[in-house]
Amino acid sequence: xxxxxxxxxxxxxxxxxxxxxxxxxxxxxxxxxxxxxxxxxxxxxxxxxxxxxxxxxxxxxxxxxxxxxxxxxxxxxxxxxxxxxxxxxxxxxxxxxxxxxxxxxxxxxxxxxxxxxxxxxxxxxxxxxxxxxxxxxxxxxxxxxxxxxxxxxxxxxxxxxxxxxxxxxxxxxxxxxxxxxxxxxxxxxxxxxxxxxxxxxxxxxxxxxxxxxxxxxxxxxxxxxxxxxxxxxxxxxxxxxxxxxxxxxxxxxxxxxxxxxxxxxxxxxxxxxxxxxxxxxxxxxxxxxxxxxxxxxxxxxxxxxxxxxxxxxxxxxxxxxxxxxxxxxxxxxxxxxxxxxxxxxxxxxxxxxxxxxxxxxxxxxxxxxxxxxxxxxxxxxxxxxxxxxxxxxxxxxxxxxxxxxxxxxxxxxxxxxxxxxxxxxxxxxxxxxxxxxxxxxxxxxxxxxxxxxxxxxxxxxxxxxxxxxxxxxxxxxxxxxxxxxxxxxxxxxxxxxxxxxxxxxxxxxxxxxxxxxxxxxxxxxxxxxxxxxxxxxxxxxxxxxxxxxxxxxxxxxxxxxxxxxxxxxxxxxxxxxxxxxxxxxxxxxxxxxxxxxxxxxxxxxxxxxxxxxxxxxxxxxxxxxxxxxxxxxxxxxxxxxxxxxxxxxxxxxxxxxxxxxxxxxxxxxxxxxxxxxxxxxxxxxxxxxxxxxxxxxxxxxxxxxxxxxxxxxxxxxxxxxxxxxxxxxxxxxxxxxxxxxxxxxxxxxxxxxxxxxxxxxxxxxxxxxxxxxxxxxxxxxxxxxxxxxxxxxxxxxxxxxxxxxxxxxxxxxxxxxxxxxxxxxxxxxxxxxxxxxxxxx
Numbered sequence: 001x002x003x004x005x006x007x008x009x010x011x012x013x014x015x016x017x018x019x020x021x022x023x024x025x026x027x028x029x030x031x032x033x034x035x036x037x038x039x040x041x042x043x044x045x046x047x048x049x050x051x052x053x054x055x056x057x058x059x060x061x062x063x064x065x066x067x068x069x070x071x072x073x074x075x076x077x078x079x080x081x082x083x084x085x086x087x088x089x090x091x092x093x094x095x096x097x098x099x100x101x102x103x104x105x106x107x108x109x110x111x112x113x114x115x116x117x118x119x120x121x122x123x124x125x126x127x128x129x130x131x132x133x134x135x136x137x138x139x140x141x142x143x144x145x146x147x148x149x150x151x152x153x154x155x156x157x158x159x160x161x162x163x164x165x166x167x168x169x170x171x172x173x174x175x176x177x178x179x180x181x182x183x184x185x186x187x188x189x190x191x192x193x194x195x196x197x198x199x200x201x202x203x204x205x206x207x208x209x210x211x212x213x214x215x216x217x218x219x220x221x222x223x224x225x226x227x228x229x230x231x232x233x234x235x236x237x238x239x240x241x242x243x244x245x246x247x248x249x250x251x252x253x254x255x256x257x258x259x260x261x262x263x264x265x266x267x268x269x270x271x272x273x274x275x276x277x278x279x280x281x282x283x284x285x286x287x288x289x290x291x292x293x294x295x296x297x298x299x300x301x302x303x304x305x306x307x308x309x310x311x312x313x314x315x316x317x318x319x320x321x322x323x324x325x326x327x328x329x330x331x332x333x334x335x336x337x338x339x340x341x342x343x344x345x346x347x348x349x350x351x352x353x354x355x356x357x358x359x360x361x362x363x364x365x366x367x368x369x370x371x372x373x374x375x376x377x378x379x380x381x382x383x384x385x386x387x388x389x390x391x392x393x394x395x396x397x398x399x400x401x402x403x404x405x406x407x408x409x410x411x412x413x414x415x416x417x418x419x420x421x422x423x424x425x426x427x428x429x430x431x432x433x434x435x436x437x438x439x440x441x442x443x444x445x446x447x448x449x450x451x452x453x454x455x456x457x458x459x460x461x462x463x464x465x466x467x468x469x470x471x472x473x474x475x476x477x478x479x480x481x482x483x484x485x486x487x488x489x490x491x492x493x494x495x496x497x498x499x500x501x502x503x504x505x506x507x508x509x510x511x512x513x514x515x516x517x518x519x520x521x522x523x524x525x526x527x528x529x530x531x532x533x534x535x536x537x538x539x540x541x542x543x544x545x546x547x548x549x550x551x552x553x554x555x556x557x558x559x560x561x562x563x564x565x566x567x568x569x570x571x572x573x574x575x576x577x578x579x580x581x582x583x584x585x586x587x588x589x590x591x592x593x594x595x596x597x598x599x600x601x602x603x604x605x606x607x608x609x610x611x612x613x614x615x616x617x618x619x620x621x622x623x624x625x626x627x628x629x630x631x632x633x634x635x636x637x638x639x640x641x642x643x644x645x646x647x648x649x650x651x652x653x654x655x656x657x658x659x660x661x662x663x664x665x666x667x668x669x670x671x672x673x674x675x676x677x678x679x680x681x682x683x684x685x686x687x688x689x690x691x692x693x694x695x696x697x698x699x700x701x702x703x704x705x706x707x708x709x710x711x712x713x714x715x716x717x718x719x720x721x722x723x724x725x726x727x728x729x730x731x732x733x734x735x736x737x738x739x740x741x742x743x744x745x746x747x748x749x750x751x752x753x754x755x756x757x758x759x760x761x762x763x764x765x766x767x768x769x770x771x772x773x774x775x776x777x778x779x780x781x782x783x784x785x786x787x788x789x790x791x792x793x794x795x796x797x798x799x800x801x802x803x804x805x806x807x808x809x810x811x812x813x814x815x816x817x818x819x820x821x822x823x824x825x826x827x828x829x830x831x832x833x834x835x836x837x838x839x840x841x
Contacts, residue, residue: 063793070790073783074423077772081432092431096332096346097249097298103439108304108325112434114768116344118331123151124172126335131175133203135191136210137182139254141165142317143207144178146327151176177203182213184231192238205334206242209251211276212268212316220272229279236283236295243294247334250284251298251326252277254305260315268316277302296333301326343767345435356549364418371411413801420791420798421550427770428759429551434771435763438492445491445499452483459742466673468660468730472739474513479747480740481506486757490769490781501701501710507560508649508718509725514564515571515653522575523661526582530814533572534807540565542799543755551759556632558755559642566643567650574603574654583661593662600655607647614640625829645711652719674733683731690724697721752792752799761788
């Protein structure tokens with residue numbers, strides 16, 4: 001990214017210094033002339049050196065070079081993670097069972113992957129018609145109860161001590177047994193042998209562990225340890241046989257709180273437990289079957305217990321929170337590969353590609369081949385056009401007419417898009433990079449927020465124009481809002497209701513801008529042509545439609561794009577329907593202004609009609625094939641929630657644009673540089689009310705008890721905060737005359753940033769965080785952010801390139817292409833529907 005902000009500040013510094021010196025005459029005795037000259041000379045030399053250095057950096061560190069660096073980083077990271085998997089040992093399943101750490105007090109984070117929190121229905125589905133057996137002592141019995149409570153949360157721990165306990169869930173035919181066998185001895189061996197001989201009784205999953213009773217009964221003698229090794233070696237043979245057709249887990253011994261142990265357990269020391277764990281690891285770690293893991297050692301629960309054993313009531317048995325970690329570790333190891341939860345990346349393998357994904361891969365490969373052929377033939381005519389901003393009424397005009405795109409350009413763009421989509425897939429579908437859970441802390445949200453706002457203020461420049469909500473200012477507005485939303489997502493700040501409510505206002509502000517921008521364009525330009533509509537729809541939806549296929553996600557999953565697309569169509573329909581009222585027509589008679597207000601009133605009634613009844617709303621949007629655009633997990637409920645939450649934001653933006661443009665036309669506003677927007681008294685009153693509004697809203701949001709309660713009020717009060725910001729930002733003349741080029745740069749690619757974050761900055765479809773640099777969160781966030789921003793910028797350019805090719809200006813050619821796209825889409829929908837209706841599909 002290039003910016004002249006620093007250069008501007010540096011160039012103006014000497015003049016500002018001179019002015020300040022003049023204003024402070026008499027305040028202090030003047031310095032001697034030679035001292036003053038020396039100081040000024042040194043200052044000028046320092047400023048000149050800094051300016052030249054900055055210019056040199058900007059010359060070499062362009063966005064093109066940044067993208068090249070990001071590409072090299074991705075290649076190096078792919079090699080690094082490949083080597084780490086091959087030589088570092090282990091896949092995500094081994095990481096799940098072996099190591100991890102606590103995020104805060106209760107959230108367990110396995111190394112390199114995400115652990116899903118299973119619900120009762122999921123556990124029943126996974127374990128349906130399966131038998132699970134827990135074999136061991138009282139600590140294994142604890143784990144048994146925690147495991148059963150995942151299936152049946154209300155289950156009581158009412159079994160008799162030192163006896164077998166059975167649990168059965170009749171509906172799903174799940175059987176979970178605890179078998180009392182406190183020592184690794186012949187009794188345990190015989191039990192395992194009986195399962196091998198009686199195939200019908202063989203469990204699908206076996207969880208074992210024992211050592212504390214051996215230490216307790218024999219005083220921790222070395223002879224007992226040797227016998228434990230002999231017994232475990234004999235038992236391992238049977239465990240290997242069971243592992244051939246099922247899953248076998250050996251739970252390593254958790255630590256004890258030696259100070260809290262009763263007298264008859266004092267011989268159970270952590271040193272003794274470590275010796276027994278070493279024996280178990282040496283005996284069982286080598287069990288393999290044709291390269292497949294045999295007995296799986298569970299060490300992560302022991303690591304979790306190290307931090308919580310002090311909370312144990314008797315020093316031996318673990319607190320409930322730690323037992324839940326152990327149960328979830330087992331549930332993830334057993335069920336993730338079957339149910340494939342999106343936020344359970346541990347123990348998941350690469351999913352098979354579906355037909356559309358294979359077809360898309362072939363399409364991108366074919367484009368790369370054609371591009372290579374055209375490149376060899378020497379067809380090099382290609383100049384990238386300057387893109388228009390689809391959310392703004394203004395368009396950047398190049399200084400000279402751009403050369404039309406050559407035949408190679410679209411294939412080059414598709415080739416680049418194919419490479420980017422490969423990165424998306426590797427990040428969030430393939431088991432290549434690591435993923436971790438989000439965990440909210442106030443510092444994780446507010447400290448990055450301070451950093452970006454310092455940068456935003458530092459990169460301040462004079463605006464080219466001083467109109468209210470001019471192009472640079474709206475880009476700045478979108479930019480800082482998008483950066484706040486990104487920090488909000490990666491920090492998991494939705495867990496903190498006051499932050500959640502403030503971010504909800506930012507989303508409403510985006511939709512407000514949608515209404516403001518499109519209304520202004522249609523009001524001033526009157527361009528209702530098909531070309532303009534298709535350009536906007538293509539730019540809004542291209543990336544999302546590609547991601548829907550590549551990442552195998554429904555359109556509604558990327559909810560913001562369906563939302564702004566829906567509202568663009570509504571705005572277009574409102575303005576294009578008879579009578580089409582433009583500013584030129586309205587200037588001839590004030591009655592046309594009333595007609596515009598009547599149209600907006602009609603739109604308001606339309607919104608209220610749909611918002612009045614959820615049942616009516618869902619019945620309308622559940623009709624096939626419209627439902628395919630709005631369904632998520634087979635329901636349009638999520639679409640209802642998103643639509644209802646900000647249902648008035650767009651019409652507020654349209655109404656504001658109408659009032660502002662009318663006032664501007666009648667020269668009521670003073671938009672010259674340095675002037676107040678309104679007369680001083682009115683300006684001061686509005687500024688005071690705006691500040692009061694901000695403070696009041698923050699107090700209200702801080703007192704919100706639940707999101708549901710506050711969301712009910714949000715559609716009605718969010719516009720007050722939006723208007724307050726606009727007034728504070730635009731009433732003072734000096735505020736209108738500057739903008740942050742830092743924020744404005746991000747604002748130009750805000751849509752791409754919002755969508756790309758789903759898979760290459762966050763992870764597991766936004767449920768977690770992508771980890772490119774394990775073990776160093778700060779460096780990881782810097783590297784992943786750098787790559788993410790470069791990718792988003794490149795996707796923006798690719799979209800603009802393809803829009804010039806895909807959307808021709810010739811109406812007949814455009815209609816033919818729309819017809820082809822319509823037939824192709826209908827065919828895909830019919831095939832998809834046919835597969836869903838086919839029994840067993």
